[in-house]
Each structure stands twice: as structure tokens, then as C-alpha cells.
Amino acid sequence: MSDALLEVEDLRVAFAVGGREIRAVDGIGYTVEPGRTLAIIGESGSGKTVGCRAIMGLLPTGTAISGSARLRGTEMIGLSDSELRKHRGQDMAMVFQDPARSLNPTMRVGVQVTEAIQTHRKVSKKEAYDQAVELLRLVRIPVPDRRFHEYPHQLSGGMRQRIMIAMALACRPKLLIADEATTALDVTTQAQIMELMLELQQELDMGLILISHDLGLAASYADDVVVMYAGKIVEQAPAKTLFGTGGTVKMRYTRALLDAIPHLERPAHTQLPVVSGRPPDPANLPPGCSFAPRCPSAADDCRQTMPALVEHAAGHRWACWHPCENGVHA
Amino acid sequence: MAAQLPNVQLATPAPPPLPSLVNARRLRNQRLSRALRLWVPAGILIFILALCFLWPLVYKLPSPTNGNILYNNEPPFSPGHLLGTNVQGVDEFSDIVYGGQVSFEISVAVTLIGIAIGCTLGVTAGYLGGWLDAVISRIFDILIAFPALVLALVISVGLGPSEPHLILALSVFGIPTLGRVSRAITLSLRSLPFMTAARLAGTSRWRVIVRHILPNIMPVIVTFSLLGIGIIIILEGALDFLGYGIQAPEASWGNMIAAGQQIMTAQPEFIIIPSIALLITVVSLNMLGDALRERWGVV
Amino acid sequence: MALVQQIQLQSGGPGARLMGARRVTGSPALRMVGRRLLAAIPVLIGVTFLTFAVMSILPNDTARTILGLNASPSAVAALNHTLGLDQPFWVQYWHWLDNAVHGNLGTSLEGLSVSHELATRVPTTLLLLAYALVVSTLLAIIMATLAARRPNGIMDRISLAVSMLSLSIAPYAFALLLIIVFSVKLGWFPVLSGPVTGVGSFFRNLTLPAASIGAGLFAIYTRILRADLVDQMTREDYIVTAKAKGVEPWRVLIKHALRNSSYTLITVIGLNLGALVGAAAIIETIFQVQGIGNDLLTGVSDHDLPLIEGITLVFALITVLGNLLADLAYAVLDPRIRYGSSTS
Numbered sequence: 015m016s017d018a019l020l021e022v023e024d025l026r027v028a029f030a031v032g033g034r035e036i037r038a039v040d041g042i043g044y045t046v047e048p049g050r051t052l053a054i055i056g057e058s059g060s061g062k063t064v065g066c067r068a069i070m071g072l073l074p075t076g077t078a079i080s081g082s083a084r085l086r087g088t089e090m091i092g093l094s095d096s097e098l099r100k101h102r103g104q105d106m107a108m109v110f111q112d113p114a115r116s117l118n119p120t121m122r123v124g125v126q127v128t129e130a131i132q133t134h135r136k137v138s139k140k141e142a143y144d145q146a147v148e149l150l151r152l153v154r155i156p157v158p159d160r161r162f163h164e165y166p167h168q169l170s171g172g173m174r175q176r177i178m179i180a181m182a183l184a185c186r187p188k189l190l191i192a193d194e195a196t197t198a199l200d201v202t203t204q205a206q207i208m209e210l211m212l213e214l215q216q217e218l219d220m221g222l223i224l225i226s227h228d229l230g231l232a233a234s235y236a237d238d239v240v241v242m243y244a245g246k247i248v249e250q251a252p253a254k255t256l257f258g259t260g261g262t263v264k265m266r267y268t269r270a271l272l273d274a275i276p277h278l279e280r281p282a283h284t285q286l287p288v289v290s291g292r293p294p295d296p297a298n299l300p301p302g303c304s305f306a307p308r309c310p311s312a313a314d315d316c317r318q319t320m321p322a323l324v325e326h327a328a329g330h331r332w333a334c335w336h337p338c339e340n341g342v343h344a
Numbered sequence: 345m346a347a348q349l350p351n352v353q354l355a356t357p358a359p360p361p362l363p364s365l366v367n368a369r370r371l372r373n374q375r376l377s378r379a380l381r382l383w384v385p386a387g388i389l390i391f392i393l394a395l396c397f398l399w400p401l402v403y404k405l406p407s408p409t410n411g412n413i414l415y416n417n418e419p420p421f422s423p424g425h426l427l428g429t430n431v432q433g434v435d436e437f438s439d440i441v442y443g444g445q446v447s448f449e450i451s452v453a454v455t456l457i458g459i460a461i462g463c464t465l466g467v468t469a470g471y472l473g474g475w476l477d478a479v480i481s482r483i484f485d486i487l488i489a490f491p492a493l494v495l496a497l498v499i500s501v502g503l504g505p506s507e508p509h510l511i512l513a514l515s516v517f518g519i520p521t522l523g524r525v526s527r528a529i530t531l532s533l534r535s536l537p538f539m540t541a542a543r544l545a546g547t548s549r550w551r552v553i554v555r556h557i558l559p560n561i562m563p564v565i566v567t568f569s570l571l572g573i574g575i576i577i578i579l580e581g582a583l584d585f586l587g588y589g590i591q592a593p594e595a596s597w598g599n600m601i602a603a604g605q606q607i608m609t610a611q612p613e614f615i616i617i618p619s620i621a622l623l624i625t626v627v628s629l630n631m632l633g634d635a636l637r638e639r640w641g642v643v
Numbered sequence: 644m645a646l647v648q649q650i651q652l653q654s655g656g657p658g659a660r661l662m663g664a665r666r667v668t669g670s671p672a673l674r675m676v677g678r679r680l681l682a683a684i685p686v687l688i689g690v691t692f693l694t695f696a697v698m699s700i701l702p703n704d705t706a707r708t709i710l711g712l713n714a715s716p717s718a719v720a721a722l723n724h725t726l727g728l729d730q731p732f733w734v735q736y737w738h739w740l741d742n743a744v745h746g747n748l749g750t751s752l753e754g755l756s757v758s759h760e761l762a763t764r765v766p767t768t769l770l771l772l773a774y775a776l777v778v779s780t781l782l783a784i785i786m787a788t789l790a791a792r793r794p795n796g797i798m799d800r801i802s803l804a805v806s807m808l809s810l811s812i813a814p815y816a817f818a819l820l821l822i823i824v825f826s827v828k829l830g831w832f833p834v835l836s837g838p839v840t841g842v843g844s845f846f847r848n849l850t851l852p853a854a855s856i857g858a859g860l861f862a863i864y865t866r867i868l869r870a871d872l873v874d875q876m877t878r879e880d881y882i883v884t885a886k887a888k889g890v891e892p893w894r895v896l897i898k899h900a901l902r903n904s905s906y907t908l909i910t911v912i913g914l915n916l917g918a919l920v921g922a923a924a925i926i927e928t929i930f931q932v933q934g935i936g937n938d939l940l941t942g943v944s945d946h947d948l949p950l951i952e953g954i955t956l957v958f959a960l961i962t963v964l965g966n967l968l969a970d971l972a973y974a975v976l977d978p979r980i981r982y983g984s985s986t987s
Contacts, residue, residue: 072883095892103889110887115880118899120978129898130888165978181888486689489959491921497943498697498951578813582925585815586940601816605929612823619816626811634807 019221020046020189025081027068036296038064040245046221048188053224053236059293061245062225066191070108071098085189104134107182111194113174117166123177124162130184149180154210172203183214191223208235229271233257241268244294244304247323251330264337266309311336382639385631392625396444405438408595430614440621442595446507451576453511455569458518463565466523467557470530487520492579500588510589514576525568529561563640570633574626581622597622676971683963690959691952692736698948699732739952749949757953761935765957767839768934772923774849779857780912783864791872792896802865809862814922818855818929825851836932852930856922863915864908871907875900906977913969917962
């Protein structure tokens with residue numbers, strides 16, 4: 015526990031919108047170790063992105079953040095922006111969802127990479143150039159010295175994402191957060207980028223956080239999984255505990271997410287079990303369990319009291335009054 | 345079998361309060377300042393309009409054209425002359441009031457003509473497209489390529505300076521400006537799904553224009569027009585200033601400034617007073633336009 | 644043409660050499676320039692024709708003005724015939740156009756060659772316009788950047804107030820106020836403009852006129868640039884990326900947001916050139932700057948058709964070319980347009 019890379023405890027984030035307070039993240043906690051991959055899974059609006067952006071300090075001013083997030087022992091929450099800036103890009107880095115919009119369209123991609131380098135290191139322009147080309151090579155971009163001078167719109171989606179990764183890794187951060195990094199890409203490219211990130215993780219001994227709505231991604235690539243719903247963690251376990259043979263998923267929600275993944279083995283024309291309803295309005299959360307309105311086995315105690323996240327089994331936490339038994343609906 | 349862990353909480357305790365976010369006072373201040381930005385300029389404008397058009401009906405003001413030379417150069421706050429009198433004995437205050445009447449009459453008339461003709465042409469061009477659009481846009485382009493001043497000047501000099509002629513001259517500037525804006529919005533609206541839906545539903549073209557396009561154009565046109573009135577007041581003042589608009593001794597702010605130019609070294613107040621009147625009016629118009637833009641969410 | 648050389652130079656630059664940017668003949672920028680130039684011609688013709696038409700239709704009595712009120716009708720008729728004023732205006736226009744294309748802009752009523760008159764006075768007007776444009780753009784960039792750094796902060800509120808005032812004041816009133824303060828009371832500048840012979844006289848004579856014109860421009864540019872900057876900083880994803888890299892806020896604002904907002908600014912500058920030209924005429928009169936704006940006003944009152952036509956042509960040219968240059972700058976500077984789409 016002591017040489018954990020990132021320790022998050024009771025993180026809360028709230029916004030003021032139209033005079034009301036919206037709790038985007040309501041008390042989450044997890045740990046990331048170097049060399050391991052954590053997947054944070056949830057629907058849009060579950061707070062998965064907001065939590066990580068809060069740690070990085072990328073939320074707009076006027077957001078209330080409380081709790082603790084210690085990166086290698088140093089507390090990130092509560093730091094001023096100028097202090098956080100020293101860590102951003104250097105100790106922790108982020109790769110974003112849509113590389114077409116996340117890259118400056120009027121700046122050459124190579125320069126955007128050297129900017130990442132020169133923000134934290136005092137190196138000459140030539141050295142920065144060399145390092146950048148090396149980084150481009152690292153992310154498997156062919157002919158890196160030529161690509162350096164191109165503009166984002168001249169590259170394909172997969173290449174742009176590689177540039178984003180190169181920028182993120184410029185100063186060899188210990189923690190890499192991939193916020194829906196592959197969502198905007200086609201399936202083949204998705205696999206390539208994921209493989210790339212995992213290889214780099216091993217090479218650089220980084221901790222990797224994968225934020226996604228795709229449970230399948232978590233199943234394939236993650237070591238630990240955190241499932242979020244309406245700002246809270248509802249299930250938390252190592253991936254092996256949840257997926258594959260012998261896996262036990264306790265939360266209805268997680269179960270539903272798993273069931274919604276199409277499988278080739280299913281007989282043709284079977285209806286895809288879809289979670290009915292919509293994610294709750296964060297300004298109007300129901301009392302009791304947030305998932306109750308959509309849960310097939312919701313009972314009265316579910317609707318009245320919010321279950322706490324408790325480690326009911328070794329390494330496996332969930333927050334449910336009536337969890338699934340043996341992977342089957344109760 | 346679940347391992348027994350100490351201190352098992354089964355229900356989540358009430359969440360602790362976050363550092364104060366929803367600052368009620370700040371919110372109130374924001375709303376207050378937004379309201380002020382709308383109503384203060386509106387109030388000033390209403391006051392000025394009332395002063396220029398209603399006050400002379402209530403209180404007999406000295407003539408702005410024929411001054412009593414015996415009482416010239418009276419300082420401000422003299423009895424009967426709130427702002428003093430000028431070189432020819434004309435009362436400054438009534439000069440301002442009647443000058444204001446002219447400015448508003450002309451600028452509002454020009455704007456209304458611009459809306460009536462310009463918007464009609466613009467919406468037609470935008471909605472119907474094709475060669476009609478090409479012709480109308482080309483006409484707008486030519487009129488706009490004209491420095492506003494030149495054409496207005498030529499017309500006013502040619503026809504002879506008078507209020508209706510000025511209105512005509514300035515309309516040549518007003519119509520294409522409003523026309524281009526209407527056309528642009530119509531074009532952007534036309535591609536929206538709800539327009540296609542209306543057409544598919546068989547709504548007649550006329551109904552589409554009246555019920556869908558016009559309501560959406562209104563906010564932009566109103567805010568633009570407010571800014572436009574300000575611009576036209578300044579432009580009209582420019583023509584008066586040059587001597588090609590309202591001729592002295594008729595009252596107009598531009599005239600007053602031109603007259604003041606003669607004696608600006610010795611008595612700068614004769615420039616300053618009408619300039620301030622102009623400034624306050626145009627600032628109020630611009631602020632009102634901005635505030636409405638903010639409230640209606642116009643780009 | 645200098646333009647072509649510039650494009651070629653761009654194509655030969657280090658980035659382009661490596662990337663193999665389009666050759667000049669196929670350059671979309673050059674094609675667009677050509678298209679716009681062609682489109683500009685009907686506009687120029689339209690403007691000059693319209694001026695001719697309006698001036699001819701409106702009641703005027705040029706010959707009598709020249710000869711004096713007591714001239715005999717036959718003398719007036721003879722002069723009308725000599726000047727070609729008894730022909731229908733479209734015929735007159737055609738003659739003018741025909742001459743103009745050959746470089747002959749005719750003679751003004753005072754007997755001076757219009758081309759000569761323009762040639763001597765256009766540079767002064769251009770200098771004045773350039774002065775106003777450059778200074779107001781620079782100040783606007785500075786003010787907008789300071790304002791956008793902290794939206795709704797002090798600088799932002801000041802910039803909004805200042806630009807609101809600048810926008811609302813009439814240029815001629817402002818000019819006179821400037822004269823009162825800076826020429827009469829402080830004596831820093833002359834009341835009337837003398838000729839511009841060198842750097843010193845340039846600043847001494849043209850500063851107040853340029854300030855009068857530039858105030859309104861400064862206001863428009865500041866407002867639009869500030870709005871765009873704030874938009875970029877709050878809504879664009881690439882700004883978040885830059886922040887995530889740890890780039891410090893000023894650099895994010897200037898190297899990322901400002902760079903992208905400048906395209907909007909260029910367009911706005913181009914679009915507002917028409918208004919610029921009109922204001923210049925009045926200001927020139929007030930300060931007695933020896934430019935074409937001044938000439939225009941005397942020409943209109945004298946009903947000096949050739950002179951007015953020539954000046955209108957120049958004004959329209961400035962407007963049209965200005966727009967064109969703005970579009971061109973956009974095409975050349977914006978890499979999304981310059982370097983087409985993906986090569987991979």
C-alpha cells in the first residue's frame with residue numbers, strides 16, 4: 015500500500031449550475047500501483063471523467079473539490095494551479111478522447127510534442143526536436159522526422175492518437191490516464207492503440223488508468239476494475255474476480271453491462287439485454303440507491319437507503335442490498 | 345462466505361458538505377448586474393426620448409432656430425436657459441432637444457425602412473435561393489462596397505438637404521446591411537432539420553416564413569437594429585456636420601458640433617455638450633443591444 | 644506579382660519542402676485569389692456605374708456652375724456639349740469606363756488631371772488608414788488578451804467599458820475633442836495637418852487623425868477578439884490538452900488560443916475596411932489632411948463628376964482589395980487550408 019502510485023480517498027467534486035449544487039463525484043476511492051492497469055467503467059454522467067480531471071486539476075475554476083488524491087505520496091487536491099502544473103505532464107499525464115479536437119489544428123504535431131518536453135525540461139530546441147522524434151518512433155509512427163512537421167488534419171485518427179500518447183509520455187510520467195482514448199477510433203485501430211499503451215506501460219513501468227464505458231475493454235486489458243454509477247463507486251474488484259470463468263459479478267449494474275456486450279456465441283436474433291431507463295439527473299438523485307429506478311430486482315430497502323460500498327469478499331467491494339448470486343439474477 | 349470485517353457500515357452516511365460553492369450572494373449580484381445592464385440603458389433611452397418628444401409639449405422651450413442676440417453667451421444655469429445660450433443667443437438646451445428629435449426621427453425611420461425592405465429582400469434571397477439570391481446578393485454587395493458616406497452625400501447634395509432626403513440617402517446604407525444579416529440567418533435556418541420537417545409536412549412557403557423563420561430572425565434583427573440606430577445617428581450627424589444634412593439654423597447635433605468647431609479654442613463647451621448628448625444616446629443604444637443579445641442568446 | 648512570389652516562398656519553406664505542398668499552379672489559394680478578383684470586377688463596375696447614375700439623375704447644373712449664374716443659355720448648352728453632358732448618362736459612363744480602362748481617368752472640373760490628383764493624394768490617405776489600422780489592431784490584441792486571461796476580472800471589465808465608449812463616440816466629435824485636449828490645451832500636435840515629409844511629420848500630423856479613425860476600429864476588434872479568445876479557452880479540447888501538458892496559462896492563451904483566434908480577427912479587419920474609408924473622408928476634412936477623402940467632399944459639392952468617379956473607384960478598390968487580402972491571408976496562414984487534407 016505504501017508504494018502505491020496513486021491513492022484516492024473520499025474524492026468529491028461538485029459544480030454549481032443555475033444556483034444548484036451538482037455532485038458529479040460523491041466519495042470515491044481507489045488505488046493504482048505502478049505497472050498495473052485500473053479500468054474505471056461507467057455511463058456518461060457517472061463521474062468517471064470528472065474524477066480524474068479533478069486529480070489533474072483540469073476542471074474549470076469554481077468547482078468544489080474535496081478529499082484526497084496522493085500521487086506518490088504527494089497530495090494533489092488543494093494544490094494551487096501553479097503547483098499542479100509542475101506535476102501535470104511530468105508525473106501524471108492524460109490522453110483524451112477525440113484527437114481531432116484535442117490537438118491544436120494550427121500547430122505542427124511535432125511542435126506540440128516538443129512543447130510537452132520543453133515545458134518541464136530545460137533543453138535546447140535541437141535536443142527537444144531529437145527527443146520528440148524519438149517519442150514519435152516510440153509510439154510507432156513511421157518516418158517520424160517527416161511526420162514531425164505535419165499538421166493534425168493531415169494525419170489519420172490512429173496516428174493522431176499516437177501523437178497524443180507521445181505528448182503524454184514526453185516526460186516519462188509515472189501515471190497515464192487514458193480518458194476514452196479509443197472511443198473515437200475504429201475497432202482495428204482501437205486494438206492497436208490499446209496494445210501500444212500496454213507495451214509502453216510495461217516499458218516505462220507506469221500506472222495506467224483506463225476510463226471507458228466499455229466493459230469489454232476492461233475485461234481484456236485491466237488488472238483492476240472500478241464501476242461507477244451516478245458519482246459513486248458501485249463495484250470494485252480485480253478483473254479476474256469479475257470476468258471470465260469463475261468470475262462473480264455482484265452488482266446488477268455491472269451484470270447488466272456485461273450482459274449487454276454482444277457475444278458471437280449467442281444464438282442469432284436474440285434480443286440484446288439492454289439496461290432500461292436513463293442515467294439519473296445528477297441534480298435530482300433519488301433517495302436510496304441511485305440505480306434502483308432501473309434495477310430489475312429493486313426492493314423497498316433499495317429505494318429508501320443508499321447502500322455503502324463495503325468489502326464483502328476479499329478484494330471485492332460492492333454497494334448493493336440484493337447483489338447477484340453466482341452471476342445470476344436473484 | 346463473506347469475511348467478517350470490523351466496522352461494517354451497511355448504509356452510506358449523509359455526505360459531508362463541500363466547500364461553499366453555491367454562493368447565493370454572488371448569484372444575486374450576477375442577476376442584479378444583468379438586470380441593471382438591461383434596464384439602465386433602457387431607462388436612459390426612454391428618458392432621452394421623453395425629453396426630446398414629450399417635454400416640449402409640456403413646457404414651452406425657446407426656439408432653437410431664432411435666438412435673441414441680446415442674450416447670447418449666457419452661461420449654463422442662467423435663468424430660463426439650463427445649458428446657457430450660444431453665440432447667436434440660441435438656447436443650448438432646446439437646441440439639444442430639437443436636435444435629438446431630428447436624430448431619432450431620421451434614424452428610426454431609416455431602420456424601419458431597412459427592416460421592411462432589407463429583411464424582406466434578405467429572407468427572400470436566403471429562402472428561395474437560385475438566381476434571385478444571386479441578383480439580390482450582388483446588389484447588396486455593391487451597395488455595401490460603397491463607403492456609406494459617399495452615396496448618402498451624393499444623394500443628399502443632389503436632392504437638396506432635408507429630412508426626407510436624408511432618410512432616403514441613409515436608407516441606401518441601412519437596407520443592404522440588414523438585408524445581408526437576414527439572408528445569412530435565413531440560410532443557416534434553412535438547413536436545420538425542423539425546416540425540412542415543415543416542408544415535408546406540406547406547409548406552404550408563406551407559412552414557413554411567417555411561423556418559422558421570422559420568429560427566429562426577430563432577436564437578431566432587433567439587437568442589430570438597436571446598434572444600427574446608433575450608427576445611423578452618428579452617420580446622420582456626420583452629414584449635418586459637413587453641412588450637407590440638416591442645414592443651420594435648423595437644430596441638429598451635428599450642426600451644433602460644426603458650429604462649435606469655429607470657436608472651440610475659446611469655448612469648447614459648445615462642442616462638448618452636443619458630443620455628450622450623442623455619446624450618451626449611442627452608448628445607451630449599444631448597451632441595450634448588448635444586453636438584449638445576452639438575454640436572448642443571440643450570437 | 645508579389646503575391647505569387649510569396650506563395651512560392653511558402654512552398655519552398657522547410658516544412659513545405661518536406662511535405663511537398665501543392666505546387667503554385669494548383670494551389671487552392673491562388674485559384675481563390677483569381678476567382679475573387681474576377682468577382683470583384685462586376686462590383687467595381689457596379690459601384691462606379693451607380694455613382695454615375697445617381698449623380699446624373701439628381702438635379703445638377705454643372706455647366707452653369709462653371710460659367711456662373713449669369714451665363715447665357717447658349718454658352719451653357721455649348722459647354723454641356725463640349726463636356727459631353729448632354730448625352731444620356733449611360734453613354735457618358737461608357738466613355739468614362741473606356742477611358743478608365745486605358746488609364747485615363749479624365750480631367751476634373753478644375754482642369755486638373757484626375758489621375759495626377761489621385762496619385763499625389765492617395766498615398767497620404769493610405770498612410771493614414773494604415774496607421775489607424777496597425778495601431779488599433781495591436782492595441783486590440785493586447786487589450787483582448789489581457790481581458791481574456793481572466794474573464795469577468797478587472798481587466799475584462801475595463802476592456803468592455805473602454806471598448807463600449809470607443810464604439811459609441813462619433814469619430815468627428817472625438818476628433819474635435821482630441822484637438823481641444825492635445826492641440827489647443829497641450830500643444831502636442833498641430834491643429835491642422837501639414838504634409839507628411841518624413842517620420843517626424845508623419846507622427847506629428849497623422850496621429851490625431853489616425854486616433855480618431857482608430858478608436859472605433861479598436862473597439863470592434865477588441866470585442867470580437869476577446870469573445871473569440873474566451874470561447875476558445877472555455878470550449879475547445881485542444882486547450883485542455885495544452886493545460887494537461889502543464890503549459891502555463893499565458894502561453895496557452897497566446898500560443899494556442901490567440902493563434903486560432905487571429906483568423907477571425909483577420910476576417911473582421913477585412914470586412915470593416917469599407918467603414919474605415921468613409922470615416923477617413925470626414926476626418927481628413929477636419930484635420931485638412933491632403934488626402935483623397937478631402938477631395939471627395941469638395942468634389943461632391945462642386946458636382947465634379949470625373950473627380951468623384953475616380954475617388955469612388957479608389958475607395959471601392961480599397962474595400963474590395965482589403966476583403967480579398969483578408970481572405971488570402973486566411974488561406975495562406977491557416978494550415979488547414981494551405982496544406983489540404985491528409986497525405987497518409
